Amino acid sequence: MRTQLNNEIVYEYLNRICGDRIFEKSPRNVRLLKFLVEQSINGVDVNESLIGFELFEKNYNPEKNDSKVRVYMFNLRKKLDEYYEEAGKEDKLIFQLSKGQYNLQFKIRDTLVFKENNTPLPESPKLKQRIFKNAYLYYILGIGTMLTLVLHFSKAIKNEHYCWNDFFNNKTNLCVMADHTIVWHKYGSRLIPTIEQNINSEADYISYLQEHPNDSIKLADYTLFSKMAPFSIKTLTEWFLQNKSNFSLRLESRFEIDEIRDNNLLYIGQFKTMNTSDAIFLKNSTMFKVNSNLNGFIVDKENKEVEYNPAFKSGVQNKDYAMVSFMQLENRRKALFFVSNNDIGTMAVVNNFTDKEWLKGFYKNLPDYSSYFNALFEVSGVRRTEISCELVELEIIE
Known part of the structure; x- marks a missing residue:
């Protein structure tokens, strides 16, 4: 007699896994798992390209980014194994990803997750409980939303924080810090930690090994x-605390693009080690x-390119350029970048943009407080105590 999987119970187990601590801070793994479950239920044969376009969308190139898919599949298998060793060790339905395979399979521990001849099974008690909890939660959220709207429209709030308003009004903010991936090179019997220019993530590392199979480097x-x-x-922590807000931290090498779906984004640091950002x-x-070759920026002015690159005097750098970019993301969240390949450049613009009086003066260059912009600053006195930071180019985004 033909058996058919009860989809309600499959989704119950899926939600249980996605809500576990092992998955709750990994949105892309959650998205990948949900995608694979949906394809398995619908009988779709999954391949590497299909996953790549689902995960990375416009940023996926099957000729260049295949290794990224394998990395995420490898990580998902590890997380599922860890889950079933801990919180899921008593689960009756197992989501199984065999090594080297992209199709997810369901491994059954109890036939109660099946229905025969399309005869409906009794609703899972846990499913009923979850529906009740969700209904109650939506009720509370609805009341909270109404109160928030009343408070919002009953007060004429002055937008004195300009580009920071959304960061202070919304508690889901993510700050990404530039970092350098380290690899171990083997020299004789010794392992030496080094920085490879073309390896800024685990995916880059896998791609490098594919191109250099005889290299003995280790991540x-x-x-x-x-x-x-x-x-x-x-500086940012003090600024957010003053304004009763906060943010989560993420290293650029661990940052996943899906995280901007639910967060405003801050980025601080170099552009030469950017990966996802x-x-x-x-x-x-x-x-x-x-201008990656010279660690600077190129400005297109009236069809003429002007370069702004670090300057040196007597072999010592005494001038740098820093970019501050304020933009709206596709989900109406906001992104604010503080970028310079020199530490002092990044620190200078962060210090200025967390100073209310300085912000007031800067915004005189903009049409209104809600304008999006890209602003280039010249930072001089890199080796001195006093640092000057002057606006040299400004692009207002319509």
Whole structure:
């Protein structure tokens, strides 16, 4: 007699897994698992390209990014194994991903998850409980939303924080710090930690090994960030606390693009080590682009390119350029980038944009407080105590 999987119970187990601590901070793995479950239920044969376009959308190129898919499949298998060793060790329905396979299979521990001849099974008590809890939650959220709207429209709030307003009104903010991926090189019998210019993530590492199969490098289990990170994070933390808000932290090497679906985004640090963030930074600009070779920026002015690159005097760098980019993301969340390949450049613009009086003066250059922009600053006195930070180019995004 033919048996058919009860989809309600499949989704019950899926929600249980996605809500577990192992998955709750990994939105892309959750999205991948949900996608694979849906395809399995619908009988779709999954391949690498299908997953790639689902996960990375416009940023996926099957000729260049295949390794990224394999990395996420590998990580998903590890997380599922970890889940079934801990919270899911008593689960009656197992989501199984065999090594080297992309199709998810359901492994049954109890025939209660089946129905025969389409005869409906009694509703799962846990499913009923979940429906009741969700209904109650939606009720509470509805009341909370109404109160929030009343408070919002009953007060004429002055937008004195300009580009920070959404960050302070919304508690789901993510701050991404630039970091350097470390690999171990074998020299004789010794392992030496080094930075490879073309390896800024686990996916880059796998791609490198595919191109250099005889190389003996190993990916370290730690990364490196420069001094701008602790100083800028301290400044931003104090600024957010003053305004009764907060943010979560993420290293660029661990940042997943799906995380911007539910968060406003802050980025601090270099552009030369950007990986995931590179898909967002300056994508709204028709005026600016990065000059990777010289660690500077190129400005297109009246069909003529002007370069702004670091300057040196007597072998010591005394001038740098920093970019501040404020943009709206596709989901109406906001992104604010503080980018310079020199620590002092990043720290200087972070310090200025967390100063109310300085912000008031800067916004005199903009049509109104809600304008999106890309602003290039010249930072001089890199080796001195006093640092100057002057606006040299401004692009207003319509």
